[in-house]
Amino acid sequence: MINITEVLETNKMILEENLDVRTITMGISLLDCADASLKTTCDNIYAKLTTYAKDLVKTGDEIGREFGVPVVNKRISITPAAIVGSACCKKPSDFVKIAKTLDRAAKKVGVNFIGGYSAIVSKGMTKADELLIRSIPEAMAVTERICSSVNVGSTKTGINMDAVRLMGDIIKAAAERTKDRDSIGCAKIVVLCNAPDDNPFMAGAFHGVSEADAIINVGVSGPGVVNHVLKSIRGADFETLCETIKKTAFKITRVGQLVAQEASARLGVPFGIIDLSLAPTPAIGDSVADILKEIGLEHPGAPGTTAALALLNDQVKKGGVMASSYVGGLSGAFIPVSEDQGMIDAVNAGALTIEKLEAMTCVCSVGLDMIAIPGDTPATSIAGIIADEAAIGMINQKTTAVRIIPVAGKTVGDTVEFGGLLGYAPVMKVSKFSCADMISRKGRIPAPIHSFKN
Amino acid sequence: MKKAIITVVGKDVVGIIAKTSAYLAKNNINILDISQTVVQEYFNMMMIVDITSCRKSFEDVAAGLGELGQAMGLKIRCQKSEIFEKMHRV
Numbered sequence: 335m336i337n338i339t340e341v342l343e344t345n346k347m348i349l350e351e352n353l354d355v356r357t358i359t360m361g362i363s364l365l366d367c368a369d370a371s372l373k374t375t376c377d378n379i380y381a382k383l384t385t386y387a388k389d390l391v392k393t394g395d396e397i398g399r400e401f402g403v404p405v406v407n408k409r410i411s412i413t414p415a416a417i418v419g420s421a422c423c424k425k426p427s428d429f430v431k432i433a434k435t436l437d438r439a440a441k442k443v444g445v446n447f448i449g450g451y452s453a454i455v456s457k458g459m460t461k462a463d464e465l466l467i468r469s470i471p472e473a474m475a476v477t478e479r480i481c482s483s484v485n486v487g488s489t490k491t492g493i494n495m496d497a498v499r500l501m502g503d504i505i506k507a508a509a510e511r512t513k514d515r516d517s518i519g520c521a522k523i524v525v526l527c528n529a530p531d532d533n534p535f536m537a538g539a540f541h542g543v544s545e546a547d548a549i550i551n552v553g554v555s556g557p558g559v560v561n562h563v564l565k566s567i568r569g570a571d572f573e574t575l576c577e578t579i580k581k582t583a584f585k586i587t588r589v590g591q592l593v594a595q596e597a598s599a600r601l602g603v604p605f606g607i608i609d610l611s612l613a614p615t616p617a618i619g620d621s622v623a624d625i626l627k628e629i630g631l632e633h634p635g636a637p638g639t640t641a642a643l644a645l646l647n648d649q650v651k652k653g654g655v656m657a658s659s660y661v662g663g664l665s666g667a668f669i670p671v672s673e674d675q676g677m678i679d680a681v682n683a684g685a686l687t688i689e690k691l692e693a694m695t696c697v698c699s700v701g702l703d704m705i706a707i708p709g710d711t712p713a714t715s716i717a718g719i720i721a722d723e724a725a726i727g728m729i730n731q732k733t734t735a736v737r738i739i740p741v742a743g744k745t746v747g748d749t750v751e752f753g754g755l756l757g758y759a760p761v762m763k764v765s766k767f768s769c770a771d772m773i774s775r776k777g778r779i780p781a782p783i784h785s786f787k788n
Numbered sequence: 789m790k791k792a793i794i795t796v797v798g799k800d801v802v803g804i805i806a807k808t809s810a811y812l813a814k815n816n817i818n819i820l821d822i823s824q825t826v827v828q829e830y831f832n833m834m835m836i837v838d839i840t841s842c843r844k845s846f847e848d849v850a851a852g853l854g855e856l857g858q859a860m861g862l863k864i865r866c867q868k869s870e871i872f873e874k875m876h877r878v
Contacts (some may be wrong), residue, residue, distance in 0.1 A: 339834065344871060402865055592871060
């Protein structure tokens with residue numbers, strides 16, 4: 335039988351160390367909503383979302399109260415909208431109508447985000463894919479709760495450099511379109527390589543075409559718990575360090591597994607996956623950077639950071655895999671800048687640069703995330719940053735992503751306030767050297783060879 | 789059997805167990821096990837209870853216990869037992 339020490343340990347994690355279930359995300363296929371008429375498509379989408387997800391928020395909150403663990407976000411991911419709208423959307427503004435429909439549905443069911451305003455263009459773009467991508471700046475400006483993602487490459491297909499170049503322009507346009515709000519439109523746009531079909535986390539969540547009609551995916555969190563337990567073994571050897579992280583990840587993930595199975599049973603929707611993640615928030619003590627410091631770095635960005643992060647990420651997976659029947663999504667430690675107070679401190683101290691963050695993305699989930707850069711950064715440089723991340727993902731067979739905000743009117747030294755879970759960020763320096771001639775080349779980078787791994 | 793775990797944390801005062809168990813008896817909740825420790829003057833108690841025959845909803849019981857705790861200056865939480873079993877047992 336359970337004993338008092340175990341009960342108190344669990345409740346301490348929840349009450350003092352910010353243990354929570356970060357998101358229950360219901361993936362819903364919208365393939366059967368497609369119609370040649372835009373109005374019918376929008377009506378079908380609204381009807382399906384508000385039917386399937388009508389009890390999602392209530393159920394998530396109930397589970398949270400009964401088990402005494404916060405279920406922070408309840409969200410929806412949908413079939414990439416470029417596919418759903420391909421028969422009826424003839425211009426970018428048609429896609430914006432779909433975005434507004436999604437936003438209305440999100441507000442009706444009470445979810446804080448719907449992900450999947452997306453296009454999967456890792457090899458080539460259909461006409462509809464391009465129309466959706468061109469609609470992103472307007473769609474992000476006129477909606478509140480929609481997240482957009484574009485998958486521009488994969489290990490199997492290589493990198494679609496035409497899409498990369500276009501995304502450089504789109505991110506600049508989205509920043510300009512929302513310049514009165516610190517270019518917040520860009521905080522809801524992510525460019526991915528090897529995007530998973532079952533990711534529950536925003537902004538990159540979408541319900542891939544390989545998925546069932548509806549599914550429940552859950553993202554766990556708990557950097558504060560890992561950090562706290564590492565404090566108790568300060569100075570221990572690597573074996574003890576790794577074993578401790580692994581055991582803690584197991585415990586955190588078991589809570590996610592329980593919540594996922596409960597949500598699945600109560601909503602009558604099959605359980606998909608648990609995303610094994612350490613997802614920080616701006617709250618003090620809920621920081622992945624603090625774990626890196628506890629491992630022994632003065633600040634993230636110091637020499638040794640990549641090794642420390644690799645170790646952390648691997649142990650989280652090893653512990654988490656044992657705790658869950660199905661694992662998927664992005665699974666790993668997230669290193670967003672604006673959403674992690676320790677990362678912000680490291681940037682302000684001059685310890686952390688975009689280049690070091692790029693190295694860190696080679697060994698963790700997911701990529702350059704929530705990074706504010708000067709508003710006058712050329713679109714080609716943004717495309718170059720995207721291409722670099724996509725190359726890391728393509729070659730290393732992992733998911734990588736770029737969510738970067740060229741804040742209109744701001745420059746290095748300024749701070750940008752996004753609010754809520756998105757936090758705030760110091761504007762970071764981008765290399766002033768140009769890659770424009772490379773980015774202006776047409777076509778795609780071929781898929782990589784899978785042998786001679788050097 | 790549907791089990792729940794009740795935890796009581798706070799400054800030790802007279803009547804914590806009496807009042808909590810009176811509330812449980814009134815709601816037809818059977819106490820299966822009680823353990824307690826005092827850490828740095830703070831009272832920590834855990835009860836494992838059977839809620840199968842309770843007529844109130846789980847959320848109402850949890851809210852009622854929460855209010856009872858507040859009246860005594862304590863934190864009383866009532867959680868379904870699976871969260872602890874899943875976390876600490878393979």
